[in-house]
Every structure is written in structure tokens, then in C-alpha cells.
Amino acid sequence: MRTTALIGSAVSNTFRSKTRTILTILAIFVGAFTLTLTSGLGTGINAYLADTVSGVGASDAMTVTKPSEDAATLPGAGSDEPAEYDANAVDTGIPGQSVTAMTSDDIDTVEGVDGVLRVDAQRTITPDYVQFDDGTPYTATVGSLVPGQTTVLAAGAEPDADASELQVAIPVAYVEPLGFSSDDDAVGQTVTLAITDAERTQHTVEATVVGVTEEALASPTGQSILTNEALGDALFDLQSTGLTAEQADRYTSATVWFDPAATDDEIQVLKDNLADEGFTGTTIADQLGIVTTVIDGIVLVLNAFAIIALLAASFGIVNTLYMSVQERTREIGLMKAMGMGSGRVFTLFSLEAAFLGLLGSAIGVGIAMVAGSGISAAAADTLLADLPGLTLIAFDPVSVAAIILLVTGIAFLAGTFPAVRAARADPVESLRYE
Amino acid sequence: MSTPIISVRDVHKSYGRGQNRFDALRGVSFDISEGESIAIVGKSGSGKSTLMHILALLDVPGSGTVALEGNDTAQLRGSRLNRTRNKTFGFVFQQFFLTGSNTVLENVVLPMKIAGIGGAERRRRGMAALEQLELADKAKNKAANLSGGQKQRTVIARALVNNPRIIFADEPTGNLDTATGAVVEDILFGLNREHGITLIVVTHDEDLAARCDRRILIRDGRIVEDSRAEVAA
Numbered sequence: 001m002r003t004t005a006l007i008g009s010a011v012s013n014t015f016r017s018k019t020r021t022i023l024t025i026l027a028i029f030v031g032a033f034t035l036t037l038t039s040g041l042g043t044g045i046n047a048y049l050a051d052t053v054s055g056v057g058a059s060d061a062m063t064v065t066k067p068s069e070d071a072a073t074l075p076g077a078g079s080d081e082p083a084e085y086d087a088n089a090v091d092t093g094i095p096g097q098s099v100t101a102m103t104s105d106d107i108d109t110v111e112g113v114d115g116v117l118r119v120d121a122q123r124t125i126t127p128d129y130v131q132f133d134d135g136t137p138y139t140a141t142v143g144s145l146v147p148g149q150t151t152v153l154a155a156g157a158e159p160d161a162d163a164s165e166l167q168v169a170i171p172v173a174y175v176e177p178l179g180f181s182s183d184d185d186a187v188g189q190t191v192t193l194a195i196t197d198a199e200r201t202q203h204t205v206e207a208t209v210v211g212v213t214e215e216a217l218a219s220p221t222g223q224s225i226l227t228n229e230a231l232g233d234a235l236f237d238l239q240s241t242g243l244t245a246e247q248a249d250r251y252t253s254a255t256v257w258f259d260p261a262a263t264d265d266e267i268q269v270l271k272d273n274l275a276d277e278g279f280t281g282t283t284i285a286d287q288l289g290i291v292t293t294v295i296d297g298i299v300l301v302l303n304a305f306a307i308i309a310l311l312a313a314s315f316g317i318v319n320t321l322y323m324s325v326q327e328r329t330r331e332i333g334l335m336k337a338m339g340m341g342s343g344r345v346f347t348l349f350s351l352e353a354a355f356l357g358l359l360g361s362a363i364g365v366g367i368a369m370v371a372g373s374g375i376s377a378a379a380a381d382t383l384l385a386d387l388p389g390l391t392l393i394a395f396d397p398v399s400v401a402a403i404i405l406l407v408t409g410i411a412f413l414a415g416t417f418p419a420v421r422a423a424r425a426d427p428v429e430s431l432r433y434e
Numbered sequence: 435m436s437t438p439i440i441s442v443r444d445v446h447k448s449y450g451r452g453q454n455r456f457d458a459l460r461g462v463s464f465d466i467s468e469g470e471s472i473a474i475v476g477k478s479g480s481g482k483s484t485l486m487h488i489l490a491l492l493d494v495p496g497s498g499t500v501a502l503e504g505n506d507t508a509q510l511r512g513s514r515l516n517r518t519r520n521k522t523f524g525f526v527f528q529q530f531f532l533t534g535s536n537t538v539l540e541n542v543v544l545p546m547k548i549a550g551i552g553g554a555e556r557r558r559r560g561m562a563a564l565e566q567l568e569l570a571d572k573a574k575n576k577a578a579n580l581s582g583g584q585k586q587r588t589v590i591a592r593a594l595v596n597n598p599r600i601i602f603a604d605e606p607t608g609n610l611d612t613a614t615g616a617v618v619e620d621i622l623f624g625l626n627r628e629h630g631i632t633l634i635v636v637t638h639d640e641d642l643a644a645r646c647d648r649r650i651l652i653r654d655g656r657i658v659e660d661s662r663a664e665v666a667a
Contacts, residue, residue, distance in 0.1 A: 002552075331531070
């Protein structure tokens with residue numbers, strides 16, 4: 001019997017007992033559907049995290065801070081004694097946590113550490129407000145992108161680091177309060193930023209809006225206004241008016257670049273070197289690693305449930321095919337009497353099982369993709385409206401194909417038990433069967 | 435004299451062992467020449483079905499030999515055995531063994547499908563066989579919807595389709611009324627006469643046996659009578 005004829009027979013045999021076939025396919029469908037949704041969930045969330053990672057920072061960069069002397073004391077826990085005043089302490093923004101400000105000397109020290117390619121000191125710029133066209137002023141914080149960092153944009157472009165023009169990107173939440181009619185409307189307009197110097201004098205700077213940023217989950221800039229290098233310099237200069245050079249050069253943290261090809265071990269060595277000098281280095285992987293691990297764990301558990309559903313379905317396949325073998329005893333006997341080999345009989349029944357699996361998984365995956373897209377769309381507007389850019393359930397072709405192959409494989413394996421029985425059938429016995 | 439198409443020498447066959455041992459055949463020997471029509475007659479339990487299964491190479495003898503055109507069939511194994519059965523034999527059963535949900539044509543082309551013959555060729559030869567049995571107009575009907583006579587003619591078309599040299603007919607008229615049975619008998623003997631196909635009929639119907647060239651009577655696993663038609667008449 002030719003293979004094509006064999007496949008044709010297997011497919012048409014599958015539809016001989018329609019009700020039974022449909023019920024078996026339904027069982028497989030449930031497993032494939034669940035597996036597709038759970039793995040889609042993993043794909044969606046991890047894709048979102050990957051996008052966010054590039055928003056947080058470049059993968060070959062780490063943030064270096066100088067911990068306070070008493071950093072070992074956790075806020076709210078341990079020592080009852082009041083902390084001694086430290087003139088160099090800088091608030092990190094997290095209550096109770098502070099780091100020691102880094103000076104130019106510190107930056108030089110970091111630059112001298114083995115493995116450090118480049119250091120970029122992070123200045124603290126604290127503007128008073130941002131205002132558009134004499135409208136209501138709103139308070140704002142300022143952040144800037146370091147090379148290698150990207151952000152998710154709703155409109156326009158990221159501020160050009162090399163431009164001499166003063167450029168700014170505002171968060172999407174500022175668009176309407178400032179008085180713009182839409183994200184696109186904001187792009188190209190000029191806003192006013194006000195900043196107070198050490199002598200309590202307020203200065204204003206005009207900057208062009210070049211983009212509108214989406215709020216991202218783990219962006220360090222958060223709801224900040226993004227400035228380009230030129231605007232950052234201008235604001236910092238204004239803020240430092242009246243300060244001595246030594247007082248002005250205070251940095252909360254520095255970004256350190258290392259070899260992009262560095263292995264985990266090499267990065268660890270770099271961290272140890274920094275620690276010897278009294279600094280703490282944190283990479284993006286350190287910051288996000290735990291999140292990805294937790295999500296992978298959850299997805300793994302969900303996938304395990306889907307696999308259990310598939311196992312239950314595979315018993316359904318075994319049952320269906322055993323019944324089919326029983327019903328078709330005489331037909332099997334006849335085919336063997338007519339010279340069909342046991343191997344071909346085995347293949348015929350295994351193919352029927354694999355076809356059941358293929359049908360069930362294709363339908364399950366197809367409907368799961370439709371349902372998943374619907375759920376994502378619905379969730380994006382309601383439950384997850386605060387996380388723009390997140391597609392809750394995403395599908396990548398490789399994992400979808402892998403699911404179909406896996407389910408078909410499981411069905412094929414389940415089919416081998418009845419197929420062996422069919423292959424072993426004795427034609428004389430089978431033909432006597434009434 | 436030419437080599438007999440089937441030559442059976444001292445064939446024994448028993449089932450079970452010890453107390454439950456049942457000897458179905460106890461030393462059977464005879465030759466069948468090509469083009470003969472032979473009736474194997476006997477009561478149920480006489481061993482005639484076992485003999486047919488051994489002749490059709492569906493079962494192996496406990497001892498003794500079955501030679502097909504002078505070649506010992508004990509040498510045939512696996513795919514060679516399957517190919518021999520597929521090309522040499524056609525089967526007609528009392529219970530038809532048609533797949534009811536498949537069409538008449540699909541049932542008829544099954545042996546060619548097993549032989550690995552292409553779709554177009556299968557269709558052409560399947561239709562030719564149905565034409566020969568005046569069933570061409572029923573080709574697309576479901577086998578389950580046929581009458582008994584039509585079913586048995588379908589079975590004969592299926593037995594014929596691979597141009598076999600021997601047709602085994604196990605009680606071919608057992609499930610048919612007299613008139614339909616007579617038509618089926620005419621077809622079988624026509625094939626035997628006109629196409630030279632060797633016909634081996636297993637039956638307990640004496641009238642059918644009487645139409646064959648030769649009649650072999652089996653009782654308790656032994657041949658008790660082997661008579662030519664002219665001698666019997």
C-alpha cells in the first residue's frame with residue numbers, strides 16, 4: 001500500500017464514526033486550547049518585559065551608586081538609634097533609602113576600575129514645573145536617555161542626543177493637562193520649563209516637544225520628561241547658578257559601560273572590583289531577572305495544567321481507537337488476508353490517531369489565537385489600561401507550530417497501543433469474528 | 435502432466451494442547467490443477483474451513499507441506515507472503531465483509547490499494563470489474579445500501595480486480611435466496627470456464643458442489659471421498 005493511499009485511508013476512516021471522532025477531537029481541543037493560551041501568556045508578558053528592558057537601559061550598561069555608610073540598616077528595621085546626619089547623602093526617591101552622592105573624584109575612580117569602558121554621571125535636575133502657552137503649570141521630573149536606551153513612543157521621536165536644539169519628550173499623561181488636543185498635536189510645539197537655582201531665583205527655558213512617551217512598566221524615567229543632552233546641560237547650568245564647582249558636581253549615580261560580549265562571570269568580576277572601591281553595580285538583568293523568573297514559573301505551572309488536560313485527552317484517543325479496532329476486526333482481517341502487512345496496518349491506525357491529534361490541535365490553536373487576541377484587546381482597554389504596550393497574550397509562530405507538533409506527537413503515541421493490537425490481529429480469527 | 439497449481443501433502447493441523455487438543459486435519463493430501471473447479475464439502479467441524487485457510491496461506495499447517503506451483507509455501511514469509519496472497523488469490527465470503535460506509539467502488543479497489551496501484555489505474559480497473567458484474571451504476575452507492583445479491587457481486591468484483599489465479603469462495607451462496615444464489619453461481623463458474631481461474635468452493639450445499647468438476651468430501655479431518663464430476667454423475 002502506498003503511503004499516500006495510506007494517509008488518504010486514515011483520513012477517511014477518521015470520519016467514519018463522526019460522533020466519536022468529534023468527541024475525541026473536543027478532548028484534544030481543550031488541551032491544545034489551554035496550552036496555546038498559557039504559552040501565549042508567557043510569550044506576551046515576556047515580550048513586554050523584553051521591550052521594557054531596552055527601556056530601562058542598555059544590556060552592556062550597569063548603574064553604579066555609592067551606598068551610604070549605614071546602608072546595611074534596612075529602613076524601618078533594626079537600629080532604633082537615629083541615623084547620623086550625612087551632608088553627602090542623597091535621597092533615592094524611595095523613603096528611607098539614600099545613597100551617598102558621587103563626586104567627580106568618585107567618577108574618576110569608577111572610570112579607573114578594570115573592565116569599565118565608559119562612565120556617564122547622572123545629574124539630578126529638579127525643575128519646578130512645565131507649562132504650555134501660559135496654561136496651567138504642572139510639576140515635573142526630568143530624565144534622559146543614555147545611549148542604548150529606548151523608550152516606547154506614542155507619537156513623534158525620541159529627543160536627539162546630538163542636537164544642539166533644546167528638545168523634550170513629554171509623557172502621554174501630560175498631553176491633555178498641558179492643553180494639547182492630541183499626542184500628534186503636541187509634537188512640534190514649544191513648552192516652558194522653570195527651574196530654581198541655589199539662590200532661589202527662578203529661570204525658564206523654552207524647549208521643543210519632539211515626542212510623546214508611553215508610560216512603561218519598568219522605565220526608570222517613569223512619568224519624567226525626557227530631555228536631550230543640550231536641554232539637560234542648559235537646565236543643569238541654570239540650577240547650579242551660585243554654587244561652587246565642587247558643590248555642583250554631585251551625582252546620584254553613574255552609568256558604566258562594559259564590553260557587550262562580557263560573560264556573566266566577567267560582569268561579576270567587574271561588580272566585585274567596583275565593590276572593592278566602595279561602589280555598588282546593578283545591571284538590568286539584576287533588576288529584571290527576578291521578574292522574568294517569577295513569570296516563567298507561573299507560565300510553567302499553567303503549562304503543566306494544560307499538559308494534564310492533554311494526557312486526559314490522549315486516553316480518549318486510546319479508547320476511541322480501541323473501539324475502532326474492535327469494530328473493524330473483520331475489515332482488518334480482510335485487509336490482512338488480501339496481503340496487507342502488519343506494519344502497514346499499524347501505520348494506518350497510528351496515522352488515524354495522529355490525524356485526530358492534528359485536527360484537535362489545529363482547531364484548538366486556531367480558536368485559542370482568536371480568543372487570546374480578543375482577551376488581550378479587552379484587557380488592554382480595561383484591566384491593563386495602565387500598562388500600555390502590553391499584549392497580554394501573544395503568539396509566535398514557532399511555539400504555535402511546536403504545540404501542534406507536540407499534540408500530534410502525543411496523539412500518535414496514544415494511537416500506538418490500539419495500532420499494535422490491530423497489527424497483531426490474526427486474519428483467520430478476525431474473519432471468524434461475528 | 436503440468437505442475438499442479440496447489441499441491442497438498444500429508445497436512446496435519448491441530449488446535450490446543452493436552453486434554454483440549456483438537457485435530458482439525460489429520461493427514462490430507464491432494465493436488466489441484468490450474469483451471470479446475472473444486473468443491474470442498476463437509477459438515478461443520480469437519481475441518482473444511484481450516485483446509486481452506488491453509489490453502490489460502492492464511493494459516494500454516496502443523497506438519498506437511500503446501501506447494502504453490504511446485505514451490506513450498508513454508509519458504510514464503512512477511513512481505514513476499516503478503517504479495518503472493520494479494521496477487522494470486524481472490525476471496526468471496528458468505529458474510530461479504532464489505533465496509534458498509536464506503537462506496538461500492540472503494541470496496542472493490544481495496545486489493546489494488548493494498549498492492550500499491552495508483553489512484554487512476556485503481557479506478558479504471560475497479561470500474562471494469564463492476565462493469566463485468568453489471569454493477570457500474572452502483573459504483574457510488576454505499577455498500578450497506580445494496581441487496582444481498584448485489585453485495586455478493588460486489589465481493590466477486592473485488593475478488594476479480596487483481597486478476598487472481600485462484601478464487602476461494604466460502605459458502606458464496608449461503609446468505610442468498612435460491613434465484614440470486616443461482617446467478618452468483620453462474621458468475622463464478624463463468625469466470626472459471628472463460629478466464630481459466632481456478633475455483634475452490636467450500637460449501638455444504640450439495641447442489642453447488644455438484645456443479646464443480648471435482649468434489650472432495652472431508653470428515654473428521656480426513657478426505658473420505660475425492661470424485662470427478664463424470665464419476666459422480
